[in-house]
Amino acid sequence: MLNIILIFALQLVYVPILTLRTIFLVKNMSIAASSFGVLEALVYVFGLSLVFSGHQSVAEMVVYAVGFGVGLYIGTRIENKLAIGYTCLVVNLMELNEELIVVLRTKGFGVTVFEGKGRDSKRYQLEILTKRNRENEVMELIEEYEPKAFIISYEPRRFKGGFLVKSMKRHIKKANNSQQQSDSL
Template sequence: MHIDMGMLVLIFIINFAYITLNTVRFLLVMRGYRYFAAFASVIEITIYVLGLSLVLNRLNNPINLVVYALGYGVGVYVGMVIEDRLALGYTMISVILPDPKSSLPGVLRENGFGVTQHAAYGLEGERLELEILAPRKNERRLYGLIKDAAPNAFVIAYEPRYISGGFWLKRVKRRNARRKKQ
């Protein structure tokens, strides 16, 4: 059995590119970037057909299939890393603090985060609950601020599907007004 290293590399690269693009496209769809996702799907399916035809035309060599599968696995991982770096969309963080007089809301506001706070009551008494909406690109910095100021905080994060009004709407309107003046 002859092993064509060039063909193996090509099969790996094609499937790697296809799956990386597939993963990013899927995440774009989930985050509501429909037009980008549609454009990516055109490129994605072209790469897919090319890669699949290379493997199907060379099934006599099982190494081709193994390399195709390796490209798939690496592509999924790299696609997730790319999406994580792009950090598209927003995250909603709920923080429950054991100290109702915590300085964390002020710290977060000083760092540009919009914070809604309200009193809460838990098993062990009064608590302070915070809700923070932040761009995903600022998520790690936000977690760092929370951990530094309130290491005992209970933190839950989730992705909002719809945002309207409030802190974000005002910020966007101000930014657009500044752009019009320039």
């Protein structure tokens, strides 16, 4: 019985590490990915040695598989909480909503507005790039001001320049200036 509990616990550690390692790889964060890879390999080898340590009981193998599934769920929940990276939202509107644009910009979101022609009439498109951990905040604002908006959200792999990069550089510069001031005191 102790083996079964240990196998399940190891899967609850192993699979979230595997999930995060995979996500770091996809996001091109190789140092974090390789660090998680080392942890993953250690837990994996130890867990498998327990499962295949002599007689393999069906219960141990089933617990290993169930632990894997539960671990995947936990891993994806952790990643969603971390919300690593950026997201781009494309918001299609039937009419230009200046109030929504002002609110988004006031809250620090960069908004680019495009005008286009739809099947029946003129349409407006907002393009918003933000950190993933603020995506829900943007969605809630859009829902509040434009409940019928059509929204597409995707993760950009790379970007250069623009409002968000300038904003990040300003933030880094302020942090460095504050650090230099505190160092000189």
